[in-house]
Amino acid sequence: MEVRVDLARIIISDNADQQIIVLKERDGERSFSIVIGENEALAIDRRIKGIRTARPMTHDLMAGIIEQLHGDLERIVINDLKDHTFFARLYIRHGGEMVEVDSRPSDAIALGVASETPIYVEEHVLREVC
Numbered sequence: 001m002e003v004r005v006d007l008a009r010i011i012i013s014d015n016a017d018q019q020i021i022v023l024k025e026r027d028g029e030r031s032f033s034i035v036i037g038e039n040e041a042l043a044i045d046r047r048i049k050g051i052r053t054a055r056p057m058t059h060d061l062m063a064g065i066i067e068q069l070h071g072d073l074e075r076i077v078i079n080d081l082k083d084h085t086f087f088a089r090l091y092i093r094h095g096g097e098m099v100e101v102d103s104r105p106s107d108a109i110a111l112g113v114a115s116e117t118p119i120y121v122e123e124h125v126l127r128e129v130c
Helices: 037-050 058-068 105-115 123-130
Strands: 004-012 018-025 031-037 071-080 085-094 097-103 119-122
Touching: 004 123, 018 037, 018 058, 031 037, 031 105, 031 119, 037 105, 058 071, 058 105, 071 097, 071 105, 071 123, 085 105, 097 105, 105 119, 119 123
Parallel strands: 071 119
Antiparallel strands: 004 018, 004 119, 018 031, 071 085, 085 097
């Protein structure tokens, strides 16, 4: 079972290599954090704020490719946790079919946040971290 979550916070620290995002259950009280890299944190922050760069950054490029291929990023699912590492899947509708793509959660969120793509977490992952 998948549980809808929202990006509740992004914590960017100038003094650390690792940054943090906090995801919170949309219709509940559970929340958890994921440690991500500085580049991904800055990309999420930039895309949330709608800040454009002179040339496309990686997540802008990925969004552009999906769009130019007439795909639609329908949802992001954080589907597993192994050895303290989260795993995610992108669900892209293309030509009437659903295409699943393996992704790091930070990249998936950086890609989807600008288009307000829904984020879900598998219940078993939530039970493990909350």
